Amino acid sequence: MTKSSAKPSGVRPGGPRGDATATAPVLDVRALNRATLARQLLLRRSARSARDAVGHLLGLHAQRTSDPYHALAARLEGFVPQQLSGLLARREVARLVTLRSTLHAHTADDCLSLRPLVQPARDRELGIFREGLEGVDLDRLASVARELVEAEPRTMAQLRQALGAEWPAADPRALAVAARCTLPLVQVTPRGLWQESGQVALTTAEHWLGRPAGAAPSPDPLVLRYLAAFGPASVRDMQTWAGLTRLRPAFESLRPWLLTFRGPDGVELFDLPQAPRPDPATPAPPRFLPEYDNLLLSYADRSRVVPPAHRGRARRGNQAYATVLVDGFLAGLWRKDPDALVIEPFGELTKTQRTELAAEGERMLGVLHPGESYDIRFGDVVRP
Numbered sequence: 001m002t003k004s005s006a007k008p009s010g011v012r013p014g015g016p017r018g019d020a021t022a023t024a025p026v027l028d029v030r031a032l033n034r035a036t037l038a039r040q041l042l043l044r045r046s047a048r049s050a051r052d053a054v055g056h057l058l059g060l061h062a063q064r065t066s067d068p069y070h071a072l073a074a075r076l077e078g079f080v081p082q083q084l085s086g087l088l089a090r091r092e093v094a095r096l097v098t099l100r101s102t103l104h105a106h107t108a109d110d111c112l113s114l115r116p117l118v119q120p121a122r123d124r125e126l127g128i129f130r131e132g133l134e135g136v137d138l139d140r141l142a143s144v145a146r147e148l149v150e151a152e153p154r155t156m157a158q159l160r161q162a163l164g165a166e167w168p169a170a171d172p173r174a175l176a177v178a179a180r181c182t183l184p185l186v187q188v189t190p191r192g193l194w195q196e197s198g199q200v201a202l203t204t205a206e207h208w209l210g211r212p213a214g215a216a217p218s219p220d221p222l223v224l225r226y227l228a229a230f231g232p233a234s235v236r237d238m239q240t241w242a243g244l245t246r247l248r249p250a251f252e253s254l255r256p257w258l259l260t261f262r263g264p265d266g267v268e269l270f271d272l273p274q275a276p277r278p279d280p281a282t283p284a285p286p287r288f289l290p291e292y293d294n295l296l297l298s299y300a301d302r303s304r305v306v307p308p309a310h311r312g313r314a315r316r317g318n319q320a321y322a323t324v325l326v327d328g329f330l331a332g333l334w335r336k337d338p339d340a341l342v343i344e345p346f347g348e349l350t351k352t353q354r355t356e357l358a359a360e361g362e363r364m365l366g367v368l369h370p371g372e373s374y375d376i377r378f379g380d381v382v383r384p
Helices: 029-039 050-056 067-075 081-089 108-117 119-127 138-151 156-166 172-182 205-209 220-230 235-242 248-257 351-368
Strands: 093-097 103-107 185-187 202-204 259-262 268-271 287-289 323-326 329-336 340-345 375-378
Touching: 029 220, 050 067, 050 081, 050 103, 067 081, 067 287, 067 351, 081 093, 093 108, 093 205, 103 108, 108 119, 108 205, 119 172, 138 156, 138 172, 138 202, 156 172, 185 205, 202 205, 220 235, 220 248, 220 268, 235 248, 248 268, 287 351, 323 340, 323 351, 340 351, 351 375
Parallel strands: 340 375
Antiparallel strands: 093 103, 093 185, 185 202, 259 268, 287 323, 323 329, 329 340
């Protein structure tokens, strides 16, 4: 990690360090919740452009092609799906594996800079398949795979077949995974465009975006961007978000320009001095989030959004469910049936909460499915 003594651009000193953990103010769960919602553009919808929002949020989870659209519909005023589709079609945004070994939609700049920074996580993933790669020169594999996908976008099946011909004794699946781990492979359009179909075909980010990726940058600027979108947060929180380890030195190098707090459990939290930390009593409107949303995946301690009684209820195994926020906290699941938006709360809702949820559901449907008619239904309370 690069240790920097220069003042980060746009960040004012956070005050003397002292005994940071012992003397730092405590932020309770509601204070953390409201600060997080404000950074995530969920406390009130933002007038930002779709591109600016994708950049501010450091990417959107895109394992399902519809996820980024639902994420932006919940966060932006005036959003329509064609805005994100246009960014993907113009190659201003692309979808590739980055954070936590999962597919994310990033701005072109972040595709080329963030992926090299999280490459250590891809290297660890590659270690799982070492047995199937015995005798394979990974540098040569990367070179061969690059030639293949830059000649024309290839599916994983095509990569398995072509790479298997080069290394017949190796596991074809391991060879294709190795290509994905060693190269920044983007899923080319029309895959990912709103309500358009297309198989997963891959090429390199450099080829798709028309410019080279640089060396892995210092993590310091990324720490500042993470705090702007996810703070206040601990070192472990950011490591969970990125799928990386050993980020402590980057936080320490920035400490003179950051504020420090303690969470409810006493863990040290870092934050930008000018970042919003709203009054904990600030009302938080209901929101509908996609099956995977980084709000629920980017913290070692998720209690700022997930009440202890609801831990683990937003997913089953590798399957995540679309979720509902009420008063800023996880409060249920939702799904779109052919004729209805079905809301399944985790607990009893007040009449006002049901009315507000129904209105927010109607708004979401109007944004993403204009001209279509759906009922709004409340299912039975989902018990643990």
